[in-house]
Amino acid sequence: MTTTFKKHWSDYKYNDNMLQDALIKHVMDLMPYRMSDEGEVLEVIMNIKESDEQSWISAWSNMAAHLQNRAHHFEKDGKKISASSSYLRASTYWRVALMYFGDWEDPRMKDYSQRSQDCYDRSLELSGYPGEAIKIPYENTYLPGHFYRSPYVKDEKAPLLIVVPGRDTWADDTIWVTDAAIKRGINALTFDGPGQGMALRLQNLKFRPDFENVLGPVIDFAQGLDEVDDNRIGAMGMSFGGFLVPRAVAFDNRLKFIISDPGNMNWGGMIAGRLEKALKMPAIIRPKMIDFVLKDYEWKHGATDKTIINELQKYNNTDIVDNIKTKTLVLDGSAEVTHGAAKKFYDALSCPKDYMLFDENSTAQQHTQMGGYATGTEYIMNWIEDNI
Structure with missing residues (x-):
């Protein structure tokens, strides 16, 4: 209809x-x-x-x-x-x-x-x-987050959904996903990694391209939770997190599935191309929004005007996409700001995979289903229930 x-x-x-x-x-x-x-x-x-x-x-x-x-x-x-x-x-x-x-x-x-x-x-x-603050051991410090126990769990151990936020919003902003999970008998865990939320602002941790060394400790922590079934752990990456999670599972195959929301194989190259144009503009005439975004990327990636392009180009999964063996759901939207990138990533995958497009009829067609979170969770959680 x-x-x-x-x-x-x-x-x-x-x-x-x-x-x-x-x-x-x-x-x-x-x-x-x-x-x-x-x-x-x-x-x-x-x-x-x-x-x-x-x-x-x-x-x-x-x-x-x-x-x-x-x-x-x-x-x-x-x-x-x-x-x-x-x-x-x-x-x-x-x-x-x-x-x-x-x-x-x-x-x-x-x-x-x-x-x-x-x-x-x-x-x-x-x-x-049913949520509590957690500290996930990470190198010589920790990653702040929350663990949500589903009140609808029927068995002693239940599946777990790990939610990875994006570049601009924080872990606590993913409540629309975690709340939907616990209502379906699935425990949920979310955290601020390097470059995100509290980890950036209170611990000065910056983004890093080798995200397997971030998600790995999170999986270790999750597998140590008494309430979690180690064989039924999945992860959903939102926005920039939708790029980072596939990178991680190319080197760590412990997860049962991942969701890339939206899919993007060369996130760094795409952003670097946009910022290169901005850097060619004299600072005095750059629009305020562009100037802000440029400074924001440099801060979160620990870079400068001279190094930000090279730093962003490290965020490219093209050469390791064939290493991804974990079942993957690639999400897309007809009003996505990265139009065409999700389908390109989906087509490149050789692992078990599904593709889900939210169009105008869904009202969830914007980036990461923004403005259509209720609709988004209905379809996403239906898929998770079928694949957990």
């Missing part, structure tokens, strides 16, 4: 700044998971100047502080559920304030990161939601 709509919501823009528009749509779509509220988000949007970093930071952080203060008073009065609800949304807004924040030396970077984590964990404690 197809719809008769001539216009599609993915053409609508809250903001002409592509990154800010995407982040706003992401936050709007967290409402079903009680992580945002429409009036609050619209209130923030009303106070943002397009491509203006400081107005972005101030608007989101002011709303976050307002809710955190409200939650504190609720908790003091013994209203645990109300406190949990406000803490959860405050956590979201603290994180979003940092998603368009280019000065990593600014003390607010660590302050807001810690506030986000504290609010999120306090919300879990007060609400009784």
